[in-house]
Amino acid sequence: MxxxxxxxxxxxxxxxxxxxxxxxxxxxxxxxxxxxxxxxxxxxxxxxxxxxxxxxxxxxxxxxxxxxxxxxxxxxxxxxxxxxxxxxxxxxxxxxxxxxxxxxxxxxxxxxxxxMHRLKDLPNLTFQLEILLYDAGITNEETLRALGAEQCWLKIRALNKRLSYKVLFALEGAIVGLHEAALPDTRRRELLAWFNTQPLTNEIHSGS
CATH class of the missing domain: 3.30.1460.30 (YgaC/TfoX-N like chaperone)
Known part of the structure; x- marks a missing residue:
């Protein structure tokens, strides 16, 4: 053959x-x-x-x-x-x-x-966070932007309960093209206030 x-x-x-x-x-x-x-x-x-x-x-x-x-x-x-x-x-x-x-x-x-840029090429997004996003069905920058930081956070939190507000800041920074530390204070306060309205679990902590 x-x-x-x-x-x-x-x-x-x-x-x-x-x-x-x-x-x-x-x-x-x-x-x-x-x-x-x-x-x-x-x-x-x-x-x-x-x-x-x-x-x-x-x-x-x-x-x-x-x-x-x-x-x-x-x-x-x-x-x-x-x-x-x-x-x-x-x-x-x-x-x-x-x-x-x-x-x-x-x-x-x-x-x-x-x-095509990979998600991990965006600011703040690590390889581990990229995997979580992929598992949640968020595979490209367009989807990330369309959903917004809050909805993306909810989707990946469903896969990992040990998710913090720092990940929320990281997602927002990735969307707007900034390091999470450089996010405007007003937006940081908005995100933190939204985070505090989410149901608490014993597993949530300040890390990722």
Whole structure:
């Protein structure tokens, strides 16, 4: 089967050469195909799979394409890669166009990952607090701002009762872009007054 996969890799790199220098690497029993370290296709069991994207959605629906499933840690994992059938291999123009769509979609996602700020990159937010926010469903800065410090605090307090007013200050600082110590006194008093209206538990203390 490895020989068949290598034959398919050779065929794929030949057909896809107009997109650039196509490199392959082993992954989960299959092989990734990439241009400039951007993975846009995979080869598994002698079959080529292209990364699905918005531009290829119509083709996938029309042709009822099958998607790649790999076994990871003993479990089948369905990946967002659709099989290139013999008809598509014969249609070189469409094959190259769909491959170009796959590569560009992968490049867009890669650019977005590089430009997207993690929550812990905001003022006051530690790695531990980032994990709590993620567990509470607050995974990005937009959601953090939309909810506000008080609602975010309530959501993560549901996961960790040992949550203090200092975390509330930290969240507010992250939203407005200030270290919590630099928050205006008026806002600090507002937050502390709100904090004092929350039901007390024996576990609340001044730490995080």
């Amino acid at each position: 490895k020989k068949i996969s290598y034959e398919r890799i050779y065929q794929s790199t030949k057909y896809l050469s107009p997109l650039g220098d196509v490199q392959h690497r082993a992954l989960f029993g299959g092989y990734t195909l990439a241009v400039d370290d951007t993975v846009f296709a995979m080869v598994s069991d002698g079959e080529l799979y292209l990364r699905a994207c918005e531009e290829s959605a119509q083709y996938c629906v029309k042709n009822a394409t099958s998607f790649l499933t790999l076994v990871k840690r003993g479990r089948p994992v369905l990946l967002n890669y659709y099989r290139v059938d013999e008809g598509l291999w014969r249609d070189h123009e469409q094959f190259l166009q769909l491959s170009s769509f796959a590569l560009e979609a992968a490049r867009r996602e890669r650019r977005q990952r590089y430009t």
